[in-house]
Amino acid sequence: MSAADTTDTTDTTDTTATASRPGVALAALAGAQFTVMLATSIVNVALPQIRAGVGLSESGTTWTVNAYGLAFGALLLAGGRAADLLGRRRVLLAGLMVFGASSLVAGLAGSSLVLIAARAVQGLGAAAIAPAALALMMGLFPPGPGRGRALGVWGAVSGAGGAAGVLLGGVLTQAWGWPWIFHVVAVGAFLVLAAAAAFVPRAPGAGGGHFDLLGTLTVTAALTALVWGLTTARRTGWTDTAVLASFALAAGLLATFVLVERRHPNPLLPPRLLRTGRLAAGNLLMALLGSVWIALFFFLPLYQQQVLGSSPLITGVGQLPLAAANMLGSAFAPRISRRLGTTVTVTGALLTEAAGLWWLSRISADGSYLVDVLSPSLLIGLGLSTAFVQLTALSVEGVAPRDAGLAGGLVNTTRQVGGAIGLAVLATLAGAATARASVQQPHLEALTAGYRTAFAVSAVVLAVTAALAPLLTRCTTARPTRPTRPTGAGSWPALRDTTREHH
Numbered sequence: 001m002s003a004a005d006t007t008d009t010t011d012t013t014d015t016t017a018t019a020s021r022p023g024v025a026l027a028a029l030a031g032a033q034f035t036v037m038l039a040t041s042i043v044n045v046a047l048p049q050i051r052a053g054v055g056l057s058e059s060g061t062t063w064t065v066n067a068y069g070l071a072f073g074a075l076l077l078a079g080g081r082a083a084d085l086l087g088r089r090r091v092l093l094a095g096l097m098v099f100g101a102s103s104l105v106a107g108l109a110g111s112s113l114v115l116i117a118a119r120a121v122q123g124l125g126a127a128a129i130a131p132a133a134l135a136l137m138m139g140l141f142p143p144g145p146g147r148g149r150a151l152g153v154w155g156a157v158s159g160a161g162g163a164a165g166v167l168l169g170g171v172l173t174q175a176w177g178w179p180w181i182f183h184v185v186a187v188g189a190f191l192v193l194a195a196a197a198a199f200v201p202r203a204p205g206a207g208g209g210h211f212d213l214l215g216t217l218t219v220t221a222a223l224t225a226l227v228w229g230l231t232t233a234r235r236t237g238w239t240d241t242a243v244l245a246s247f248a249l250a251a252g253l254l255a256t257f258v259l260v261e262r263r264h265p266n267p268l269l270p271p272r273l274l275r276t277g278r279l280a281a282g283n284l285l286m287a288l289l290g291s292v293w294i295a296l297f298f299f300l301p302l303y304q305q306q307v308l309g310s311s312p313l314i315t316g317v318g319q320l321p322l323a324a325a326n327m328l329g330s331a332f333a334p335r336i337s338r339r340l341g342t343t344v345t346v347t348g349a350l351l352t353e354a355a356g357l358w359w360l361s362r363i364s365a366d367g368s369y370l371v372d373v374l375s376p377s378l379l380i381g382l383g384l385s386t387a388f389v390q391l392t393a394l395s396v397e398g399v400a401p402r403d404a405g406l407a408g409g410l411v412n413t414t415r416q417v418g419g420a421i422g423l424a425v426l427a428t429l430a431g432a433a434t435a436r437a438s439v440q441q442p443h444l445e446a447l448t449a450g451y452r453t454a455f456a457v458s459a460v461v462l463a464v465t466a467a468l469a470p471l472l473t474r475c476t477t478a479r480p481t482r483p484t485r486p487t488g489a490g491s492w493p494a495l496r497d498t499t500r501e502h503h
Contacts, residue, residue, distance in 0.1 A: 021199070022140045026150055028195040029140075030157045032096060032133040035188050036126045037161025038168070039068065039103070041297050042181050045166055045305070045312040046173040050115070053178055060112045066231040067116045071123025072130075073416035074223040078216045080131030080409020081268050085211055088132045088139075088405055089202040093193060095128025100189030107182030118182075125189075127409075134408035136200060138396055148334030148393070155333060155389035159326030159381065162297050163319040170316030215260045215268035222253035223417065230424040238428065273403050273410070281472035282394030283414040285346070288465040289387055290415035291422025292357070292458040296380065298423055299430070300360075303451045304373065307365055307444050318369055318377075325381025333389035343473045346390045350466035353383025354459045361456035365448040394473065422461070430454040 043050065043065060051061045083091040099122055106118035137154065141147040172180040229246030236243060261267040274280055304310040304318055329349070337345040356379030363372045395411035396404065434450035441449070 022146075024199045025140055025201065026137060026153060028192060028199050029092075029133045029137045030153050031188075031192040031195060032092065032129050033154060034157040034161040034164075035096075035099070035185065035192055036072075036130050037158050038165045038188070039099075039122060039126065039185050040072075040294075041162045041165030042169040042185065043068075043165075044298065045169040045301055045315055046178045046181055049173050049178040054109060054112050054115055056112045056115075060116065062231070062235060063116050064119060066228075067119040068123040068126070069416065069420065070224060070227050070231065071120045072126045073123075073227050073413060073420060074220050075124055075127035076131060076409040076413040076416065077223075077268060077406070078220055078409075079127040079129075080135070080406040080412075081211065081216065082128065083132035083135055083405030083409075084402060087202065088135050089196070089200055091128050091405075092132040092136065092196055092200070095125045095132065096189050096193040096196065097125075099125030099129060100186045100193060103182045103186035103189060107179040107186065130412045131405050131408035134392075134396070134412075135404035138399075138404050138408075139401065140201075143397075145334070145338070148337065151389050151393050152330045152332075152334050154392065155330035155385045156327040158388060159330065159385045160323045162293075163323035163326065166297065166301055166319045167316030167323075170312035170314070174311065174313045210266050212261075212264050212266055212268040215257060215264055218253050218257040218260055219268060222250045222257060223413070225253060226250035227417065227420045230420045234424050234427040269406070269410075270403065273399070273406060278394045278397055278473060279399065279407065279410075282391050282397070283411055285465060285469060285472060286388075286391045286395060286411055287414040287418030287421075288461060288468075289350070289384075289391060290418035291425075292353075292461055293384060293388075293415070294419030295423045295426045295454060295458060296357075296384075299426070299451050299454045300373070300377075303363060303448070304369065307363075307448055307451070308367070308369060308372075310369070318373065321374055322377040322381040325378045326385040329382040329385035330389055333386040336386065337390055337393075342390055342394065343470050346387055346394075346473055347466050347469045349383045349386035349390065350462050350469060351383070353380050353387065354462035354466060356380035356383060357455050357459035357462065361452045361459060363448060363452060363455070365442075365444040422458075426454045426457060429457055 047061055047064065050056065050064060056064065079091065079095070102118045102121035102125060106115055106122065109115035109118060134154070137150055138147070141150040168184065169181050172178075172184060225246045229243045229250065232246070233240065233243045261269060301315050301319075304315045305312070310318065333345065333349075340348075356376040359376035359379065360373070392411060395414075396407045399407040430450035430453050432450075433453040434446045437449035438446035
């Protein structure tokens, strides 16, 4: 089906009227992003109660978290391309409907199978929401200070969503029980749906071309196999036969995807996109940042609860300073970038977060929140948010309007896949450190040794990322295309340097 036949004619919003109130539309779109990020972390502190409530096994408890992340990460590229072809507002509204309905089902689930399936469908909805919302935001705010401020809001709600998930998860679980973490997410999704339907204008006509079904299936299957292998490796080990088989399958499917894309007239991942501005650099750096980001919100609540003995509620409240620092960093990131430049801003932000994580790697088993967690959390929040805003901007820089949804899907994919890789590796290293320490040390000391290892390695990863940033974020643009022999519209040219420096 041609996208020319799927223009978003069902949307009747008065675009002119709504465009005069872009701040209201931005609030609705930011609410959609916040809801997606909230669902990523809100279940973490409630897992013991969820396990008891629906009779989850150990593996079932893990998949309550993994089912969402697996579907989300694997389907983001497809969601972004669907938004470009079918209409971004339409895909956003459909994603919010699916997301809200599946959240409601998860809260009502009486069995582990229903709960895990609902979480997977929740991830499907999120994979439609995230790229469509980002593309709509880009359409509302053309390049310039306005887009910078909008990206600052985007960064604030993205980071705050992760921290708020821990807080709300603790509050709701302790006050009313675990089903309410899903009920509240459902209510939030439906409220955002109503706001988006009322205030978000439909984007200009959808892009041309046919949907690349084979490419979508192969890359989705490849990402599914990769993320499944990574999440399973945390539990069974990296040499497990099923894990190795999933990695081999992922590699084979990715190779197939490349072959499919070279021959398709309208590929899912057009080569022109990879030659746009600093998109490739932004995505690579975002993957490295994501590898630390998701792990942070996994290990920090565990340390607070398992070592410091904090309740779910106190653990959630302890995330508030980090969330506040995140919002502050996001608000000032565009201003800092205009003054210092993108390269200096990104590098400084990564080093700031690395310093906070290194400080956090000094935690002790007999420590306290005020001494061990509070101050490093502030540094981490400032650095994380500033880096996220700037790398998101890099990842959509220079992208043509017809590819905005795909660019949004790509940057979310790299963050999610980077997060899955990082969490799997860091969980393995932390587990090994705990096992070694448990031979001679008490249980809490051994757990703390594992968490220290995870935070220290995270700091090193970010320091390396900061060292790479000046090399990758130089201002580059695509060279004019030289005449070549005719090829298919979707052919992937041989890899060669297509950029030049601008000083």
